[in-house]
Amino acid sequence: MGLLKITGLSKKYGAVTVLDGFNLDVTECTLRCLLGPNGAGKTTAMDMITGRQRADTGSILFDGHEIRGLREDKIARRGIGRKFQIPSVIRDLTVQENLFLAAADEVNPLRNMFRFGIGRARGRIDYVAELVGLKTRLAAAAGFLSHGETQWLEIGIVLMQDPKLLLMDEPAAGMTEHEAEKTVEIFNMLKKTHTLLVVEHDMAFVRGVADAVTVMHLGSVLAEGTMAEIEKNDEVRHVYLGTGDVADAA
Amino acid sequence: MEHMIFSAGFADALLLGLSVASTWLIAALGLTIVYGTIGVINMAHGEFIMLGAYATYVLESKLHVPFLLCLPLSFLIVAVIGLLIERLLIRYLYDRPLDTLLATWGVSIVLIQAVRLIFGSDPLYLSVPNALNQNWQLGFFSISVFRVFILAVTLAVSAAVWLFMQRTRFGMQIRAVTQNRAMAASFGINQKRVYAGAFALGSGLAGLAGCMFGVLNIVLPNMGSGYVVQAFLVVVSGGGSLVGSVISGGAVGELQSIFSYFADDTLALCIIFTLIVIFLRFRPQGLIAPSASRR
Amino acid sequence: MTSSNLYHNSKAQWAVYAVFFIIVLAVPAVIDDSYTLNLLATFGVFAMLALSVSLVWGAGGVLTLGQGVPFGLAAYCMAMTMQMQAQTPDSPMPPFMANNSLTQLPLMWEPFKSTTTGLLIALFFPTVLWTLFGGLMFAARVHGGFVAVMTLAMLSAIGLLVLDIQPYTDGANGITPPNALLIAGHSIDPYSPTAYIIVAVALVVLAALSKALLAGKFGLVTHAIRTDSERTRFLGYNVFLYQTLLFGIAGFIASIAGCLFVMLEQYVSPAQLDVSFSVGMVIWTGVGGRASLLWAMLGALLINAGQTVVGDTLLNTWLLFLGIFFILVVRFLPKGLAGVAEWLVGFFLRRRGPAQHQAVAPAHEGG
Numbered sequence: 001m002g003l004l005k006i007t008g009l010s011k012k013y014g015a016v017t018v019l020d021g022f023n024l025d026v027t028e029c030t031l032r033c034l035l036g037p038n039g040a041g042k043t044t045a046m047d048m049i050t051g052r053q054r055a056d057t058g059s060i061l062f063d064g065h066e067i068r069g070l071r072e073d074k075i076a077r078r079g080i081g082r083k084f085q086i087p088s089v090i091r092d093l094t095v096q097e098n099l100f101l102a103a104a105d106e107v108n109p110l111r112n113m114f115r116f117g118i119g120r121a122r123g124r125i126d127y128v129a130e131l132v133g134l135k136t137r138l139a140a141a142a143g144f145l146s147h148g149e150t151q152w153l154e155i156g157i158v159l160m161q162d163p164k165l166l167l168m169d170e171p172a173a174g175m176t177e178h179e180a181e182k183t184v185e186i187f188n189m190l191k192k193t194h195t196l197l198v199v200e201h202d203m204a205f206v207r208g209v210a211d212a213v214t215v216m217h218l219g220s221v222l223a224e225g226t227m228a229e230i231e232k233n234d235e236v237r238h239v240y241l242g243t244g245d246v247a248d249a250a
Numbered sequence: 251m252e253h254m255i256f257s258a259g260f261a262d263a264l265l266l267g268l269s270v271a272s273t274w275l276i277a278a279l280g281l282t283i284v285y286g287t288i289g290v291i292n293m294a295h296g297e298f299i300m301l302g303a304y305a306t307y308v309l310e311s312k313l314h315v316p317f318l319l320c321l322p323l324s325f326l327i328v329a330v331i332g333l334l335i336e337r338l339l340i341r342y343l344y345d346r347p348l349d350t351l352l353a354t355w356g357v358s359i360v361l362i363q364a365v366r367l368i369f370g371s372d373p374l375y376l377s378v379p380n381a382l383n384q385n386w387q388l389g390f391f392s393i394s395v396f397r398v399f400i401l402a403v404t405l406a407v408s409a410a411v412w413l414f415m416q417r418t419r420f421g422m423q424i425r426a427v428t429q430n431r432a433m434a435a436s437f438g439i440n441q442k443r444v445y446a447g448a449f450a451l452g453s454g455l456a457g458l459a460g461c462m463f464g465v466l467n468i469v470l471p472n473m474g475s476g477y478v479v480q481a482f483l484v485v486v487s488g489g490g491s492l493v494g495s496v497i498s499g500g501a502v503g504e505l506q507s508i509f510s511y512f513a514d515d516t517l518a519l520c521i522i523f524t525l526i527v528i529f530l531r532f533r534p535q536g537l538i539a540p541s542a543s544r545r
Numbered sequence: 546m547t548s549s550n551l552y553h554n555s556k557a558q559w560a561v562y563a564v565f566f567i568i569v570l571a572v573p574a575v576i577d578d579s580y581t582l583n584l585l586a587t588f589g590v591f592a593m594l595a596l597s598v599s600l601v602w603g604a605g606g607v608l609t610l611g612q613g614v615p616f617g618l619a620a621y622c623m624a625m626t627m628q629m630q631a632q633t634p635d636s637p638m639p640p641f642m643a644n645n646s647l648t649q650l651p652l653m654w655e656p657f658k659s660t661t662t663g664l665l666i667a668l669f670f671p672t673v674l675w676t677l678f679g680g681l682m683f684a685a686r687v688h689g690g691f692v693a694v695m696t697l698a699m700l701s702a703i704g705l706l707v708l709d710i711q712p713y714t715d716g717a718n719g720i721t722p723p724n725a726l727l728i729a730g731h732s733i734d735p736y737s738p739t740a741y742i743i744v745a746v747a748l749v750v751l752a753a754l755s756k757a758l759l760a761g762k763f764g765l766v767t768h769a770i771r772t773d774s775e776r777t778r779f780l781g782y783n784v785f786l787y788q789t790l791l792f793g794i795a796g797f798i799a800s801i802a803g804c805l806f807v808m809l810e811q812y813v814s815p816a817q818l819d820v821s822f823s824v825g826m827v828i829w830t831g832v833g834g835r836a837s838l839l840w841a842m843l844g845a846l847l848i849n850a851g852q853t854v855v856g857d858t859l860l861n862t863w864l865l866f867l868g869i870f871f872i873l874v875v876r877f878l879p880k881g882l883a884g885v886a887e888w889l890v891g892f893f894l895r896r897r898g899p900a901q902h903q904a905v906a907p908a909h910e911g912g
Contacts, residue, residue, distance in 0.1 A: 050779060076781035088776045090769050101769050104781040109790050112762040291690040342876060348608050351690055352831060353875040355824055359868030366861050479701045482694050516709040523702035527695055534687045
């Protein structure tokens with residue numbers, strides 16, 4: 001039984017079907033990559049897991065509990081963190097403030113009225129900042145960070161939440177080769193203690209981190225398996241570019 | 251007998267409701283264009299209505315223009331004023347919607363005070379041809395010809411705006427920009443011109459409404475402030491589309507007339523406002539939202 | 546926190562606030578003209594309103610055009626309380642009711658026979674109502690101009706209602722309690738230093754608490770919600786609760802302002818529920834600087850002082866220029882006068898010392 005178990009998830013917008021009986025089972029402490037051409041429903045699936053969109057039918061079990069239909073913040077509190085495709089750090093807050101914000105150990109607004117200063121989140125902020133290489137940039141406004149740094153901060157924000165399940169939408173997008181390598185390193189370390197679900201187009205990156213791969217097509221699962229198995233799969237090749245190679249097409 | 255009087259009175263209220271609805275709609279028509287298509291929350295809309303009334307006053311009493319001709323002329327005059335304001339101010343604020351709201355509120359203060367300094371604070375009156383100044387008697391019902399006139403003009407103008415949006419090139423450009431700015435730009439549509447044109451059109455429609463409201467009520471510098479809230483509620487609950495505004499304007503007018511029949515005018519308006527707030531709680535997108543990606 | 550501009554330094558900010566507070570509290574020591582004192586106290590009430598608008602709009606990012614609702618309702622409750630203090634068993638009913646052909650005190654006036662109950666209602670009924678209304682909106686996740694229009698509609702509805710139930714509110718005339726507020730046997734003369742000090746202390750306490758509120762984690766979350774409410778939800782914060790709470794706190798501040806207003810003026814009318822008055826609060830706040838609590842209050846003080854100096858004869862010209870000025874502020878100075886202050890502080894410090902050209906962040910709340 002996996003940490004996240006999705007069965008028969010479907011969603012229609014008018015006549016357009018974006019998800020069609022989508023199934024997914026993510027085992028604890030593994031990293032699964034979600035692949036597929038544009039419009040396959042990867043981001044929609046992420047949206048539904050995190051409560052951003054509502055599915056029409058189907059079930060999303062997290063840790064054995066149904067989370068479909070819960071509000072975004074409740075799902076986040078259950079232990080699902082998400083990094084967005086488009087960086088969404090709060091630009092006029094500092095790196096430190098962004099990280100402190102993500103340290104949502106206390107979300108009650110009444111209690112947060114009486115919390116001043118960083119307090120017990122200090123240690124964790126330093127640890128995460130060190131991990132994503134932003135230790136020297138804590139006082140900088142997030143809006144002044146480079147593209148790569150912003151991606152790191154995004155990842156740092158998700159790490160601050162310390163979720164059981166991390167959803168990463170294109171974490172390596174726009175990163176230099178060196179930065180991407182470092183991300184691979186961090187992800188491989190993370191999956192010893194956490195469960196990750198990653199959407200990524202960079203095949204080298206996927207090869208470097210994925211324990212298992214799910215290929216989506218037209219809103220449902222086309223193939224599942226290890227990266228090696230997927231790369232041999234004819235159907236996947238067909239979907240990706242007639243006869244082309246997975247790596248080239250992505 | 252009592253029953254008959256009640257139902258006659260009630261039918262009268264329903265009929266009057268049509269007239270009330272037409273005033274709500276004509277007040278909201280210009281705002282539907284401005285808010286519904288280009289997303290500007292124009293708080294000076296009521297003052298454009300007021301300007302229409304004052305324009306009519308000047309045309310009638312100083313230049314002796316007949317009333318029927320004042321209708322298109324007040325449209326033109328206020329459209330030009332609207333265009334000026336768009337060029338001088340609004341166009342710099344398209345990416346700051348809340349600031350547009352504030353800036354247009356500043357505009358409304360300036361317009362009210364300017365008119366007050368020029369024309370004074372005393373009420374002015376507009377005159378209409380005698381033919382419009384009568385009452386029709388139909389069995390139990392008695393209705394003022396001018397209210398029927400407003401209803402007719404409102405229907406005609408709404409139809410004209412609809413045709414304009416559907417059939418003319420400019421109307422199609424407005425709709426294209428509403429639905430997808432980037433796409434419209436890539437088709438070579440001049441977005442600036444479209445926005446300016448739509449704002450002028452919306453302002454002109456407010457001027458036209460003012461021409462008639464000036465007859466219905468008295469002409470005062472602050473006569474517009476009541477209309478802006480009403481017009482907004484019609485547009486927002488309608489969803490920002492023309493058809494939506496027609497439906498919500500109709501519904502609100504009828505409801506107000508019915509509530510007035512049972513209570514009084516002020517309380518009716520109060521109930522209407524409350525109902526709209528509750529309605530919007532459950533349907534924030536309004537009745538018929540245009541298929542826009544703006545929100 | 547390091548910052549190139551002292552304006553963003555939180556200690557420096559508190560120091561400036563402290564100076565402001567001392568000046569506000571020290572006024573009666575300098576001014577003994579009772580008329581001026583009463584006028585300044587009224588400005589203090591307006592500053593309180595600007596403070597509440599700045600919390601919701603500047604910090605919360607939600608433009609409210611209906612702040613007059615909690616203010617006006619509280620003012621009416623306060624006026625009713627003070628009116629009932631003047632009633633005796635011989636004349637149990639305010640005089641205007643008889644003119645509106647009422648024969649006995651209406652039920653809604655009964656609780657105001659007791660000053661304590663009346664004050665509690667004045668403070669909490671508008672606050673609760675406004676919080677519920679805010680909750681209704683925020684649950685629907687409406688934002689931006691939408692809230693502005695909804696609050697405006699609510700304000701209009703309540704204004705109309707108060708006008709309409711003339712036998713209970715005396716309609717357009719409003720309520721004019723004959724005597725000053727009587728609390729525990731003490732009469733609080735609106736023109737006395739005591740009345741001024743009550744307002745000044747309330748203003749100072751509320752401003753300090755508001756500033757502290759924004760300086761803590763609550764303020765940080767509020768900032769995040771203002772910038773990107775969706776992102777904040779995914780971090781696990783219940784955006785609805787934060788927004789509603791902030792809206793309610795601002796409503797409470799406006800309610801206190803409403804009570805104090807009637808204490809000072811011995812008068813309330815539908816003008817306090819008028820749209821132009823609520824928009825006025827937004828204008829004071831916008832001109833001063835929406836993002837800065839202090840500058841919002843200063844905006845209220847400056848504009849109202851200006852209006853008093855200009856006087857009634859030139860009121861229309863004054864309003865014309867105020868409108869033009871406001872347009873210019875929105876167009877060129879979105880941060881209001883606070884933006885000018887921020888620039889000036891930065892400019893002079895840079896001239897005095899070598900510039901730190903490193904990209905450094907402003908503190909998360911304005912000055």
